[in-house]
Amino acid sequence: MGAPIKKRKSFPVKIGRVTMGGGQPVVIQSMTNTDTADIEKSVQQTMELSDAGSELVRLTVNVDAAAQAIPHIKEKILAKGYTTPIIGDFHYNGHTLLTKYPECAEALDKYRINPGNVGFGETHDKNFKQMIEVALKHNKPVRIGVNWGSLDQTILNRMMDENGRSANPKSAEEVTIDAMVESALSSAAMAREYGMRPEKIVISVKMSHVQDVIKAYTILASKCEYALHVGLTEAGMGLKGAVSSTAALANLLQQGIGDTIRVSLTPAPGGARTEEVLICQHILQSLGMRQFQPSVTACPGCGRTTNTLFQEMSQDMENFFREKLPEWQKKGYIGVESLKIAVMGCIVNGPGESKVADIGISLPGTGENPKAPVFVDGKKVTTLEGPQMMTHFKKLVEDYVNQKFGSH
Numbered sequence: 001m002g003a004p005i006k007k008r009k010s011f012p013v014k015i016g017r018v019t020m021g022g023g024q025p026v027v028i029q030s031m032t033n034t035d036t037a038d039i040e041k042s043v044q045q046t047m048e049l050s051d052a053g054s055e056l057v058r059l060t061v062n063v064d065a066a067a068q069a070i071p072h073i074k075e076k077i078l079a080k081g082y083t084t085p086i087i088g089d090f091h092y093n094g095h096t097l098l099t100k101y102p103e104c105a106e107a108l109d110k111y112r113i114n115p116g117n118v119g120f121g122e123t124h125d126k127n128f129k130q131m132i133e134v135a136l137k138h139n140k141p142v143r144i145g146v147n148w149g150s151l152d153q154t155i156l157n158r159m160m161d162e163n164g165r166s167a168n169p170k171s172a173e174e175v176t177i178d179a180m181v182e183s184a185l186s187s188a189a190m191a192r193e194y195g196m197r198p199e200k201i202v203i204s205v206k207m208s209h210v211q212d213v214i215k216a217y218t219i220l221a222s223k224c225e226y227a228l229h230v231g232l233t234e235a236g237m238g239l240k241g242a243v244s245s246t247a248a249l250a251n252l253l254q255q256g257i258g259d260t261i262r263v264s265l266t267p268a269p270g271g272a273r274t275e276e277v278l279i280c281q282h283i284l285q286s287l288g289m290r291q292f293q294p295s296v297t298a299c300p301g302c303g304r305t306t307n308t309l310f311q312e313m314s315q316d317m318e319n320f321f322r323e324k325l326p327e328w329q330k331k332g333y334i335g336v337e338s339l340k341i342a343v344m345g346c347i348v349n350g351p352g353e354s355k356v357a358d359i360g361i362s363l364p365g366t367g368e369n370p371k372a373p374v375f376v377d378g379k380k381v382t383t384l385e386g387p388q389m390m391t392h393f394k395k396l397v398e399d400y401v402n403q404k405f406g407s408h
């Protein structure tokens with residue numbers, strides 16, 4: 001509900017079969033953490049990320065073996081039916097690798113260039129130009145990805161000096177943010193001089209503090225119409241990483257800023273890399289920008305409900321949707337992702353929330369009659385009770401889905 005978010009105007013950029021910017025829905029991307037030279041593992045993780053919902057997958061291309069692996073990775077994922085565009089992440093030696101391995105340059109769908117890591121002075125300009133020329137030759141877009149941990153020190157030092165001489169000097173943080181934006185825009189201007197069209201350029205200015213990243217992107221967005229890749233860099237682990245990323249991304253997306261997003265989550269040892277993709281989906285879905293899976297509205301519970309039934313049922317429904325969604329999508333159930341279910345703990349808010357969902361169940365709280373009214377499209381249709389309640393509710397949901405989405 002609520003007014004749709006008005007997206008900032010940006011150039012559309014085509015990356016393989018995916019278009020970002022130009023008013024298109026925000027695209028989710030992620031990055032592998034395998035050794036790219038290990039072709040089997042990199043193929044496997046690229047497919048896992050893609051299955052989880054990553055619409056673009058980036059891989060490190062740091063050494064000869066990684067560059068040599070890229071065409072094989074591309075070939076293998078295509079053979080398995082994965083058309084997910086792959087992006088090469090280059091630092092320091094991208095100009096050399098892209099020139100030395102044209103098959104790698106051709107297989108990649110986009111190159112990420114960090115202008116802070118392409119050399120210094122004249123070498124910087126020469127290396128940067130070389131990468132742009134390869135991109136032009138292979139007709140590939142680039143991301144000019146500035147990161148504050150590797151910000152071009154020549155730009156930062158110059159801007160710090162200028163600031164020091166100013167009558168009203170800014171804080172060091174403000175100058176750093178300005179330098180991030182300057183590095184991105186001057187690099188984009190350079191790429192344009194070499195012949196790159198704006199529809200081939202994506203920009204990012206990632207920082208690791210929420211307020212800084214919001215400020216940097218807000219300034220950047222006001223100064224250009226390039227498609228923007230938005231993310232909080234080095235977000236950290238688990239809950240903290242998820243919350244910080246959400247705080248930053250939600251603010252920017254709400255302003256219409258961001259054409260593609262990534263959540264840079266540090267996985268727990270042995271944890272799933274795909275977690276960062278799911279967080280991106282949840283962010284976009286909670287902002288009402290995209291729908292990925294049916295949503296379960298569940299109450300937090302309180303002293304009015306002392307059993308765990310509503311928690312188990314909410315969890316069970318989440319799992320149920322995760323399992324069933326691929327099957328429903330395969331059957332062509334268009335719009336099933338927008339299904340809304342409510343699982344509520346007692347009579348206080350139970351019937352109200354259940355009535356605004358497609359299907360809702362209001363479970364009995366402590367001391368209530370042990371019966372659970374079920375509402376479908378706002379109307380009470382039945383009352384469930386007993387140990388089979390969960391099974392019956394799931395059956396009702398499945399029937400509803402088949403009827404509503406299966407008749408196309």
Ligand code: SF4
Pocket residue numbers: 299300301302303304305344345346347348349350365
């Ligand atoms: S619906 Fe009932 S059990 Fe759930 S939080 Fe509200 S008052 Fe508590």
